[in-house]
Amino acid sequence: MKKILSFTLNGEPCEVLCEDNRSLLDLIRDDLGLTGTKKGCEEAECGACTVMIDGRPVNSCATLAREVEGCEVLTVEGLAKDGKLTPLQKQFIDKWAFQCGYCTPGMIMSAKALLDHNPNPTEQEIREAIEGNLCRCTGYAKIVEAIQATAAEMAEMAAAQKGEV
Amino acid sequence: MVLPKFEYLAPTTLDEAMQLYNELGSGAKIMAGGTDIIPPMRDKAPGSKCDFLIDIKHVPGLDYIEYDEKQGLKIGCLTKLYDIQTSKLVREKNPAVAQAAKYVASTQIRHKGTMVGNICNASPSCDTAPILISCGAVAKVHGRDADRDLPLGEFFKGVKKTNLEPGEIVTGLVIPPLAEDECAAYIKFSVRKAMDLAIVGVAAWLKMDGKKVVDARITLGAVAITPVRAYNAEKALIGNEISDELLQKVGVAAMSDCKPISDVRASAEYRHDMVRVFTKRAIMKALEGYKEGEI
Numbered sequence: 001m002k003k004i005l006s007f008t009l010n011g012e013p014c015e016v017l018c019e020d021n022r023s024l025l026d027l028i029r030d031d032l033g034l035t036g037t038k039k040g041c042e043e044a045e046c047g048a049c050t051v052m053i054d055g056r057p058v059n060s061c062a063t064l065a066r067e068v069e070g071c072e073v074l075t076v077e078g079l080a081k082d083g084k085l086t087p088l089q090k091q092f093i094d095k096w097a098f099q100c101g102y103c104t105p106g107m108i109m110s111a112k113a114l115l116d117h118n119p120n121p122t123e124q125e126i127r128e129a130i131e132g133n134l135c136r137c138t139g140y141a142k143i144v145e146a147i148q149a150t151a152a153e154m155a156e157m158a159a160a161q162k163g164e165v
Numbered sequence: 166m167v168l169p170k171f172e173y174l175a176p177t178t179l180d181e182a183m184q185l186y187n188e189l190g191s192g193a194k195i196m197a198g199g200t201d202i203i204p205p206m207r208d209k210a211p212g213s214k215c216d217f218l219i220d221i222k223h224v225p226g227l228d229y230i231e232y233d234e235k236q237g238l239k240i241g242c243l244t245k246l247y248d249i250q251t252s253k254l255v256r257e258k259n260p261a262v263a264q265a266a267k268y269v270a271s272t273q274i275r276h277k278g279t280m281v282g283n284i285c286n287a288s289p290s291c292d293t294a295p296i297l298i299s300c301g302a303v304a305k306v307h308g309r310d311a312d313r314d315l316p317l318g319e320f321f322k323g324v325k326k327t328n329l330e331p332g333e334i335v336t337g338l339v340i341p342p343l344a345e346d347e348c349a350a351y352i353k354f355s356v357r358k359a360m361d362l363a364i365v366g367v368a369a370w371l372k373m374d375g376k377k378v379v380d381a382r383i384t385l386g387a388v389a390i391t392p393v394r395a396y397n398a399e400k401a402l403i404g405n406e407i408s409d410e411l412l413q414k415v416g417v418a419a420m421s422d423c424k425p426i427s428d429v430r431a432s433a434e435y436r437h438d439m440v441r442v443f444t445k446r447a448i449m450k451a452l453e454g455y456k457e458g459e460i
Contacts, residue, residue: 020173020218023203042166043204044274045360056247056276062203063277066173067220110272131359132271 007068009034010078018065025049025060028075036076036105040134047133050106051075057113059132076105079112087157088112088150097146099137107133111147119158120151166207175220179307179336182221187309187332192216195334197243198278200270201286212325227336232258237342242281242335246293247272249280250460259340260455261296261349261368267460268292268353271360281335284320287327288362290387294321295368296351298384298392302340308333321391346379347372350450353386354443356430363387364431365439367395367419367447376406383415383444388423388436395422398444412448416441 002017009032018027025042028034028051037060040048044062051060052074053067079086088111091097098104107130114121114129121129126147127140135143176182186193194215196202205213221227221243228243230252238258240249249255249266256263269275269283269292283293284304297317304315309332317338322328329335343349351368355361366386372379381402383395398419405411425436 019170021168021170023168026167042207044200044270047271047273050273056245057273058277059200059273062200062274064168064173064199064203064218064220066175067199067222069175113272113276128359129272132273134360 005065005069007070008072010074020064020066022065023061024051024063024065024068024073027065028060028073034075034077038102038105040102040106045132045134046103047106047110047130048103050109050133052109052113055113055116057110074109074112076108079108086112087153088115088147091146091150091153092143095142095146095149097138097142103133103135103137107135107143111143111150115147115151115154119154121147123148168203168207169209169214171206171215172217173220174217175223177223177225179221179224179227179334182219182224183307183309183332183334185217185219186334189217189219191331194218195285196220197222197282198245198274200274200278201282201288221334229337230254232342234342236339238262238338238340240280240338240340242279242337244279244281246275246278246280246283250275256455256460259300259343259349260460261351261451262293262300262340264455264460265293265296265351265353265368268351268363268366281338284317284338285327285329285335287321287323287325287391289324289390289392290362290366291392292351292353292363292366292386294392295366295384295386296349296370297338297340298394299351299368299370299382300340300343300349301370301382302338304335305337305339306333307336314339318394324390344372346374348451348454350447350453350455352443352447352450354439362430365425365436365443366392367440367443369444369447369451371402371448371451373452378402378405378407381448383419383422383447385419385423385440385444388425388440390424393423395419395440395444397421402448407448407452412445415448416445419444 038048040046044059049060227241229241231239246266349370368384370382401418427433
């Protein structure tokens with residue numbers, strides 16, 4: 001039986017009818033049409049389906065839609081505002097941190113979760129933050145570079161803002 | 166792939182959860198993070214099926230990390246592995262527990278999965294069980310009629326089987342404090358650093374008097390149907406002074422304490438030999454301790 005599920009999706013209130021056995025991944029992609037979040041292994045191994053729930057990166061394939069009742073869910077579509085990419089997204093492009101692109105949305109969500117909590121991570125911390133995101137193209141080096149460059153850029157922006165004040 | 170049908174229930178009090186769990190019987194499962202419940206269900210793995218999923222995430226008061234001088238570390242059944250791994254309190258009071266939490270799966274899984282869920286799943290390669298057993302931890306078990314303390318050493322019955330009675334819920338863990346003359350460590354040996362199961366996992370807890378081992382508890386993971394105490398290794402260790410020769414002997418003794426299988430990760434023979442190596446290393450790691458920022 002379908003029941004109403006209410007949560008916040010990318011900053012907007014969302015109410016949908018959904019079955020108890022619906023995964024958050026299927027809800028986001030198939031019912032809500034947000035296909036940025038990718039379906040990879042459906043085993044919570046590859047990280048392509050990573051989204052943020054209340055600030056934590058999680059595998060949406062191993063999450064029931066019902067679990068997010070009342071929660072804030074952020075998908076890759078929720079990052080850019082008015083068509084303007086975030087520094088993290090731009091750095092992924094500038095540093096060529098993707099090839100086929102399939103892991104990219106999950107990679108970006110894991111990186112965002114890291115930078116939100118730890119704006120100045122070490123390389124080790126970056127590699128640990130994306131340990132649950134498999135990439136079969138890049139060898140990870142470019143991805144790590146993009147995250148490092150984002151951290152540096154955000155630190156500069158913060159310093160500049162301070163200077164202005 | 167679509168998940169099999171089940172009814173999702175989200176009680177908001179422990180009493181309500183207990184009532185549902187006891188009324189619905191064997192068709193019901195308790196869920197916290199769900200990371201060990203949902204993927205097997207999708208695979209239709211044996212034992213994964215359930216008619217009712219009781220999500221206890223919304224029960225208040227079960228997500229905590231506390232420390233009591235007498236009782237030690239207290240961890241709630243809703244406390245996520247990531248929060249245990251990063252907890253200053255856990256890192257200070259028993260860093261091996263933070264290390265064990267960090268060894269589990271991936272960052273995403275640890276942001277959802279709980280330590281109590283990890284032990285209740287009762288996988289032979291469970292990363293958090295060996296250190297909990299070695300440190301003498303106890304599971305706080307809430308039953309319909311009575312509550313009880315179940316030592317982690319008596320918690321596991323078989324592959325994916327625990328000694329919990331029907332209708333019982335683990336509400337938390339209590340890990341006794343490490344005295345000044347006590348130390349502990351857990352080392353996992355796996356091919357990959359993340360998203361991999363242990364080939365061998367070894368936890369060591371030691372009580373020392375200078376160089377002499379007064380008491381020891383060694384627990385092996387992934388080399389038997391449950392995590393197992395290495396009693397022969399402990400016997401070889403207790404009462405003796407630490408030396409290279411002693412550690413050699415203890416490692417060899419530990420090989421007789423396990424019954425590993427061959428699988429995709431390693432052969433039984435290799436696991437046997439790695440028990441020898443990693444028992445030594447776990448003891449040395451416990452004696453060496455964890456440096457700040459290491460975990």
